[in-house]
Amino acid sequence: MPEVADKKMDAAEEDRCVTGIDGLDRILNGGIPRGNTVLITGSCGTGKTTLSFEFLLHGALNDENSLFVSVTENWEKLLKNVIPYDFFDERLLKTKKLIMVDLGSIYQKLGLEKAEFNVEDIDIIVRAVGDIVREWNIKRLVIDSITSICFQLKTKEKIRDFILSFGKNLSEAGCTCILVSEISPGEQSYSMYGVEEAIADGIVLMANLERRGDLLRTLQVVKMRGTMHSRAKYVLDLTPVGVLLVPLLKGGSVAGGG
Amino acid sequence: MRDLPETSAVAMVIKIDGYLDTMRATLDTFIVEKNLSAIYITSTIPSQSIKNVLNILEINLNRIHFVDCISHIMMGTAVRSEHVSFVESPTMLENIMLKVEFLMRSIEGKKIVLLDSINSLAIHNNIKILSEFLHILVNNLRAKDAYTLILSVEEQSSEEITNMLGLVCDEILNFTETK
Numbered sequence: 001m002p003e004v005a006d007k008k009m010d011a012a013e014e015d016r017c018v019t020g021i022d023g024l025d026r027i028l029n030g031g032i033p034r035g036n037t038v039l040i041t042g043s044c045g046t047g048k049t050t051l052s053f054e055f056l057l058h059g060a061l062n063d064e065n066s067l068f069v070s071v072t073e074n075w076e077k078l079l080k081n082v083i084p085y086d087f088f089d090e091r092l093l094k095t096k097k098l099i100m101v102d103l104g105s106i107y108q109k110l111g112l113e114k115a116e117f118n119v120e121d122i123d124i125i126v127r128a129v130g131d132i133v134r135e136w137n138i139k140r141l142v143i144d145s146i147t148s149i150c151f152q153l154k155t156k157e158k159i160r161d162f163i164l165s166f167g168k169n170l171s172e173a174g175c176t177c178i179l180v181s182e183i184s185p186g187e188q189s190y191s192m193y194g195v196e197e198a199i200a201d202g203i204v205l206m207a208n209l210e211r212r213g214d215l216l217r218t219l220q221v222v223k224m225r226g227t228m229h230s231r232a233k234y235v236l237d238l239t240p241v242g243v244l245l246v247p248l249l250k251g252g253s254v255a256g257g258g
Numbered sequence: 259m260r261d262l263p264e265t266s267a268v269a270m271v272i273k274i275d276g277y278l279d280t281m282r283a284t285l286d287t288f289i290v291e292k293n294l295s296a297i298y299i300t301s302t303i304p305s306q307s308i309k310n311v312l313n314i315l316e317i318n319l320n321r322i323h324f325v326d327c328i329s330h331i332m333m334g335t336a337v338r339s340e341h342v343s344f345v346e347s348p349t350m351l352e353n354i355m356l357k358v359e360f361l362m363r364s365i366e367g368k369k370i371v372l373l374d375s376i377n378s379l380a381i382h383n384n385i386k387i388l389s390e391f392l393h394i395l396v397n398n399l400r401a402k403d404a405y406t407l408i409l410s411v412e413e414q415s416s417e418e419i420t421n422m423l424g425l426v427c428d429e430i431l432n433f434t435e436t437k
Binding site for chain 1: 346347349350351352353355356357359360363364384386387388389390391394
């Protein structure tokens with residue numbers, strides 16, 4: 001019997017994409033179920049890009065080809081601005097274990113430099129990214145940000161179609177995907193258009209929490225299909241050894257507390 | 259103190275006039291004799307002042323890393339220096355845990371974490387959140403095989419603080435009678 005249990009355990013571990021971020025893997029009971037499309041959502045300055053980049057770095061260091069698609073800013077500029085991780089190795093870029101691309105350059109190659117995309121354009125983009133994923137055997141993908149892409153899709157129907165076919169395409173390729181989503185501070189929903197959150201397999205909410213004048217960066221896994229997970233709020237710090245997480249102390253958040 | 263088993267969490271109750279002697283003896287025991295690195299959480303006096311005192315006492319500062327959560331709120335004393343991590347306010351208890359966690363990962367070898375002091379943290383935080391903080395911190399450090407020493411000054415203590423220390427610590431060493 002213990003052997004059966006061990007095999008089941010091994011199979012479960014194989015199906016996980018270990019993020020490499022200790023605290024997050026513990027929250028997720030071992031990592032993100034492989035092939036999931038996860039929305040990392042939050043307002044500016046909450047650490048979404050840094051966390052996503054670390055997820056890719058750990059993948060690349062563990063021999064999983066990883067792709068970062070930058071939508072809003074030049075990836076070289078982005079690289080200069082993220083935390084200088086102790087474990088970052090330039091060779092990952094040279095050996096193409098970690099691939100950084102600007103979506104603008106993909107649009108240019110596809111002849112899609114326009115303000116609004118139609119259904120055919122969506123197909124072309126989904127196929128193009130899918131081809132890159134298959135060609136380079138990409139196992140981890142980050143798109144930063146999905147909100148900027150959605151801005152060019154205009155309607156909820158098109159956004160829904162895009163994320164659904166995108167997620168399906170990547171999942172079939174065994175690729176675990178993080179979509180970075182930007183929301184305004186104090187926003188009640190988890191995404192700008194309200195569609196992204198319903199379709200994603202997982203939602204990780206990152207926020208700034210003000211408590212008695214102190215501003216804390218927090219992280220909360222709201223949803224993650226395919227795994228048991230904590231739904232508690234954690235406080236995080238972005239450090240050269242990676243993103244660190246500790247539980248949010250509750251004593252300060254109750255009436256009369258802290 | 260020399261005989262404390264690893265992973266111990268110990269409260270040291272001292273009198274205010276025994277502060278310097280206690281610090282010197284503690285750092286001598288753990289850094290010099292036991293060859294450990296120290297993570298020194300200060301919420302009472304700015305780290306720079308402690309460094310100055312330790313210099314006078316001829317204690318080697320190379321193996322002491324400070325988590326300074328008082329200098330920032332004193333407006334202007336938080337000067338960046340080697341081996342010092344600043345926390346903006348002693349009310350940001352989670353950030354203190356995060357800085358300790360960072361240092362635990364960054365520093366090699368066995369470590370001791372010294373909290374100076376529980377009384378000054380109690381000025382800025384209520385006992386409920388402080389107990390939660392200590393409980394998580396101590397258990398985390400225990401899991402990482404570190405010693406935890408919590409300083410409590412008798413003159414500034416209360417029954418609540420004593421009870422809290424009794425709950426989270428393995429032992430309470432009382433140095434008030436020997437003075």
